[in-house]
Amino acid sequence: MKSRIFILIGPPGAGKGTQAKNIANLKDFVLISTGDLLRENVEKKTELGITAKSYMDKGELVPTELVARMIKANIKQNIGRNGFLFDGFPRDLAQNALLSEMLKEFNLDVDKVIYIDVKDEAIHERLTNRRICPKCKKVYHMKYNPPKHGELCDDCNVSLIIRDDDKIDVIKKRLEVYHKSTQPLVDYFEKSGRITKINGERTPKEVEGEIISNI
Numbered sequence: 001m002k003s004r005i006f007i008l009i010g011p012p013g014a015g016k017g018t019q020a021k022n023i024a025n026l027k028d029f030v031l032i033s034t035g036d037l038l039r040e041n042v043e044k045k046t047e048l049g050i051t052a053k054s055y056m057d058k059g060e061l062v063p064t065e066l067v068a069r070m071i072k073a074n075i076k077q078n079i080g081r082n083g084f085l086f087d088g089f090p091r092d093l094a095q096n097a098l099l100s101e102m103l104k105e106f107n108l109d110v111d112k113v114i115y116i117d118v119k120d121e122a123i124h125e126r127l128t129n130r131r132i133c134p135k136c137k138k139v140y141h142m143k144y145n146p147p148k149h150g151e152l153c154d155d156c157n158v159s160l161i162i163r164d165d166d167k168i169d170v171i172k173k174r175l176e177v178y179h180k181s182t183q184p185l186v187d188y189f190e191k192s193g194r195i196t197k198i199n200g201e202r203t204p205k206e207v208e209g210e211i212i213s214n215i
C-alpha cells in the first residue's frame, strides 16, 4: 500500500506540535517532527545525531541537509505504513523542494497540507500569557488556565517563568520569520489545490476534529 503524506503547518503557538502527536496516534501515522527527530538522533548517538550535536553545541542551526537525511532514514524505516505526518518540515520552499525530491525516490508525493490558521493577535495573546513551571515544566495560561495562587505552580509552589521564546520581541520576530518563509509555501500548495485551512482559534479538541475529518 502506498503511504499517504500529510504536512501540518501553522504559526508558532498554534498548538501544532500537540495536534500532530494526537492526529498521528489516532490515524496510526508515522509522525515526523523535526524537533523530535533531532533529539532522538542525538540521544541515540547516531552518526547523523553526532554531527547535528556538533552544530547545536556551537549554538548554530543544524543544516537542513542533515535534517533531510534524518527524515529520509525515517521514511525508509517506515515505508509501507499507512501515512506520514510532517510537523516542522518543510518550513519554506527550499525545504519543500528537498522533501519532494526525497519523496520521489520512494515514489511518494504530498497528498495534503493542513494549515492551522491563527491570526497574529491571537498568537500574541496566547504566548504572552503563557507561563511555565521551571521545575515540573507544567504550562499555564494566565487567562484560560491560571495557577490557583498568584504566579506559583500548583504542584511545586515555585514562581512560574516566561520562556525566552515567549517574550514579546521574540514572538514578533518568530512571526515575521514564519510569515516570510511559510506564505510562499502556502501559496504553492494552494495552486495545486492541496491545502486545507483550519480555523485554529478554537479549542484544541475542535481543531483536532476538523483536521481528522479532512484527512
Ligand SMILES: [Zn+2]
Residues within 6 Å of the ligand: 133, 134, 135, 136, 137, 138, 153, 154, 155, 156, 157
Ligand atoms: Zn511545577
